[in-house]
Amino acid sequence: MSEQLSDATTSRETGTQLVKRGLADMLKGGVIMDVVDPEQARIAEDAGAIAVMALERVPSDIRRDGGVARMSDPEMIEGIKAVTTIPVMAKARIGHFAEAQILQSLGVDYIDESEVLTPADEAHHIDKWAFTTPFVCGATNLGEALRRISEGACMIRSKGEAGTGNVVEAVRHLRSILGDIRRIGTADSAELFDWAKRLQAPLPLVQEIARTGTLPVPMFCAGGIATPADAALVMQLGAQAVFVGSGIFKSEDPSRMARAIVEATANYTDADILAKVSRGLGDAMPGLEIGSLDTKLAERGW
């Protein structure tokens, strides 16, 4: 869907992989915050968020309310776009390419094909190559990440378990993805065929990881981050930026928590700064034990 502007001397090419991945590169080291209205978007931007995710209910409310969770109302997304100068992302249901078409038409900066919403297709994810707007997708393991990349995703986030305030699943997913990347780095060329088979992932992507030692797109973390220490933990494990969903606006003092998580993400190896920003934040969001959950959102997607 790239567009060529006619010009005598030069042309502008939009929607290329370089342009789509490039925005993900620019978000590294930052915090992307879930917001449900323009007021929250303002608080997020004031706190130093690098982008906001516009959605109707944060994951912990989706979890509480049940029912079918869908793309947000365009009016609400427009309202958030109008008050922010930073990138605005929005979620489409897994496989719901019509919702994604609407989000592209609204001019959001990134589309999250998200397991937090109720999946629309039980076998197929969206063909993300067909869009000018870049996509981020969740993954619980390296095979899932590479399948999403082969479908055109330009950013991967570990899924974690959204809406729980419990970081354990995000850690599990990050360790699984980054651990397998390290193991592939030591595999010989014959073993890469077996890796591709076991991961159910395209061989060329597995070979690229063996060569470069990294995922072909930026790798962020989401799902269960509730404190500055959580953000520092996942950044030290190898995440390149963090998504915070319910963790900010379900805490006692959202503005303060937002600033503290931004500061912790930027200074994730400096324990003195982490100690300073963790002080007196009030209550973090209430957390949930993973074992007590009726629905595990991370199991959505294939």
Added chain:
Amino acid sequence: MPPAIGILALQGAVDLHAIALSRLGLEAVLVRTPAQLDTVDALILPGGESSAMSKLLVINGLLEPLRARLHVGMPALGTCAGMILLATGVLDGRPDQQSFSAIDIDVRRNAFGRQNDSFETDLELAAIGEAPIHAVFIRAPVVERTGPEVEVLATIDDGRPVACRQGGVIVTSFHPELADDLRVHQLFLAGVAA
């Protein structure tokens, strides 16, 4: 001793600039604190979100020390958000947004629109040689005013400047660190050595 090149590492595409420098045989110093700033001879301000970086400059106590270094002529390369931070005037910025007036230009944030309007193109940039540079613009700023001391290095198809130089300070609207072309970094390093 080669000069110590720092990269402002508060947020953004820090790693891509570090890779570019390492391909040129230099190990970058990541700068997050005033003490780290003291150890570098020149600084790259990377792409990212200028509003977030601006806040983190204040939080990390870097704003005044960095302003002082730039004021006495420390060479600097600013790409995209880095260009906004080095500029004198910022249009469509946030009211609390900081900039260093290290180069006498005014820039407009997100001048080409949102991500769907982000693009790549080839640009003439005579200072780095005859072959055009492949330039990637991501929600990019543009230069709306240049002072008398400022040299325009490249313009976009509509004639507005997208790369400028004043003394040892070079700024680009686009991201040389995203394309496989080290010539802007080499131009910057030549200015550091001079």
